[in-house]
Amino acid sequence: MKLQLLGGMTAREFLRDYWHKKPLLVRDAIPGFKGLLSPAKMKDLACSEGVESRLVRGGRHWSLGHGGPFRPADFSKLPRRDWTLLVQSLDHHLASGAELIERFTFIPRARLDDLMVSYAVPGGGVGPHFDSYDVFLLQGMGHRRWRISAQDDLDLVEGLPLKILKRFEVEEEYLLGPGDMLYLPPKYAHDGVAEDECMTYSIGFRAPAFQELGEGFLDFLHDELELPGRYADSELALQKHSAEIPKTMLAQIGEELEKVRWDAELVEAFVGRYFSEPKPDVFFRPPARPLGAKAFAARLAKNGLKLDSKTRLLFSGTQFFVNGEDFGATGPERRALMQLADTRALPPADYGEALTGLFHDWYTAGWAHV
Ligand code: SIN
Ligand code: CO
Numbered sequence: 611m612k613l614q615l616l617g618g619m620t621a622r623e624f625l626r627d628y629w630h631k632k633p634l635l636v637r638d639a640i641p642g643f644k645g646l647l648s649p650a651k652m653k654d655l656a657c658s659e660g661v662e663s664r665l666v667r668g669g670r671h672w673s674l675g676h677g678g679p680f681r682p683a684d685f686s687k688l689p690r691r692d693w694t695l696l697v698q699s700l701d702h703h704l705a706s707g708a709e710l711i712e713r714f715t716f717i718p719r720a721r722l723d724d725l726m727v728s729y730a731v732p733g734g735g736v737g738p739h740f741d742s743y744d745v746f747l748l749q750g751m752g753h754r755r756w757r758i759s760a761q762d763d764l765d766l767v768e769g770l771p772l773k774i775l776k777r778f779e780v781e782e783e784y785l786l787g788p789g790d791m792l793y794l795p796p797k798y799a800h801d802g803v804a805e806d807e808c809m810t811y812s813i814g815f816r817a818p819a820f821q822e823l824g825e826g827f828l829d830f831l832h833d834e835l836e837l838p839g840r841y842a843d844s845e846l847a848l849q850k851h852s853a854e855i856p857k858t859m860l861a862q863i864g865e866e867l868e869k870v871r872w873d874a875e876l877v878e879a880f881v882g883r884y885f886s887e888p889k890p891d892v893f894f895r896p897p898a899r900p901l902g903a904k905a906f907a908a909r910l911a912k913n914g915l916k917l918d919s920k921t922r923l924l925f926s927g928t929q930f931f932v933n934g935e936d937f938g939a940t941g942p943e944r945r946a947l948m949q950l951a952d953t954r955a956l957p958p959a960d961y962g963e964a965l966t967g968l969f970h971d972w973y974t975a976g977w978a979h980v
Contacts, residue, residue, distance in 0.1 A: 629717075630744065630795050632795065633792065633794050636792075640789045640791070641789055644751060646811070653682065655703055661699075662678065663696060664696045665693065665695050668736075672737055672767075672772050673771065693731055693734050694728050695729045697728075698724060699889075700725040700811070712954075719922070720885040721815045722813075725811060726812040727810070727811050730804035730810075734804045735802050735803040739772070739773045740775070743814060743816065745815070747786070747802065748789075751788060752788075752807050753804075753805040753806055755802070756786060757803075758782050758794065760798060763775075763776075775799055785805065831872065837866060841863065845858070887922070888921075888934070894976035895976045897973070910961065911960055913980050915950065915979070918976060925951050930947050
C-alpha cells in the first residue's frame with residue numbers, strides 16, 4: 611500500500627531504499643496536520659510532575675537549563691528568541707500522541723522509542739548535532755529550517771552540556787511547514803532552527819549500544835544462573851609456595867564457569883523482557899476503585915480492552931512480553947494476544963477464564979483499561 615506519510619512510497623520501498631540509508635523529505639506527509647497541542651498546553655505539561663522536559667537556550671552560548679517540572683514563571687522570563695522547550699514521551703501523556711506513533715508501526719514496536727515534541731521561538735533549536743538512532747521529524751505549527759549533512763566528522767564541542775558538532779558542513783537545506791516530514795538515518799548531522807514560533811514532533815527509535823545490551827544480558831543471566839555444587843579439593847597436593855593459586859583450582863573453577871551457557875530461548879526471553887521494560891521513570895496509575903473479577907469480565911465483554919499508552923506488549927512465537935515480564939500462550943489465546951499486541955486493543959468478547967484473569971491483573975495494575 612502506498613503511503614502519503616512516506617511520500618507515496620510503500621513501507622517496503624521505504625525500508626529498502628531509505629531506512630538507515632538516506633534522508634527523505636516528504637511534503638504534506640500528513641495533510642492538514644497542525645500539531646497535537648498548543649504551546650500553552652505544552653508548557654502546562656512541562657510544569658507537571660512525571661513529565662520529562664528540558665529547556666535549551668541557543669544563540670551564542672548553548673545552555674541546557676534545568677529539567678522539568680518547570681514553574682509557569684520560568685517561561686515568562688525568557689527572551690523572545692533563541693530558546694526551545696522539549697517534552698519527551700508525548701505518546702504517554704496525550705492520546706493523540708499515542709495515535710500518531712501508531713502511523714509508524716511499519717517499524718517493529720520493539721524499535722519504537724517515543725514521541726518527543728519541541729516548541730521553539732524564532733532562532734530556537736538544539737544546535738547542529740547527530741543522533742545515534744533514526745528519527746522522523748514531523749512539523750506541526752510554524753516553520754523550521756533544517757540543514758543536514760552526511761559528514762563523517764562527528765567531533766563534538768567539548769565542555770558543553772549539549773552534543774554540538776565542532777564543524778558542521780551543510781549539504782542540504784529544507785524549510786518545513788505544517789504536515790511536512792523529514793526522515794534522517796542514524797548519525798546524520800542536522801540542525802533545525804525555528805523560523806517563527808514553531809513545534810516539531812520527533813518519532814524516535816531505540817538502538818541500544820551492544821555494551822548496554824551485554825550488561826543487561828549479564829544481569830538477566832545472573833537471575834537465571836544455576837550452578838550447583840561447591841569448590842572441593844579432595845586430591846590436594848602439597849605445594850612449594852602457599853600463596854600460589856593452585857593450577858587445579860584454576861582448572862576446576864574454569865570448568866564450572868564453562869557451564870554458564872545460553873541458548874536461543876534465553877536470548878529471546880532477555881530481548882523480550884528488555885524491550886518491553888518501561889523506562890525507569892514510567893509509573894502506571896492503577897484504578898482508584900478497581901472492579902472485581904466478575905464485574906471486570908462483564909465490562910470486558912461489553913467494552914473490549916485497551917492497553918494503557920505506557921504498556922509495552924511484544925511477542926516472539928508463543929512467548930509474550932509485557933512491561934518486562936514474560937509468559938507463554940498458544941491457540942486462540944495466543945491469537946487474541948497477538949491482535950492485542952499489534953493493535954493495542956481487543957473488541958468486546960468472552961476471552962475465556964485464563965485470559966480474562968490475566969487482563970484483570972493488568973487492569974488492576976493500570977496496564978490496561980476496559
Ligand atoms: C528539535 O525538535 O528541535 C530537535 C529534534 C532533533 O534534532 O532530533
Ligand atoms: Co536530532
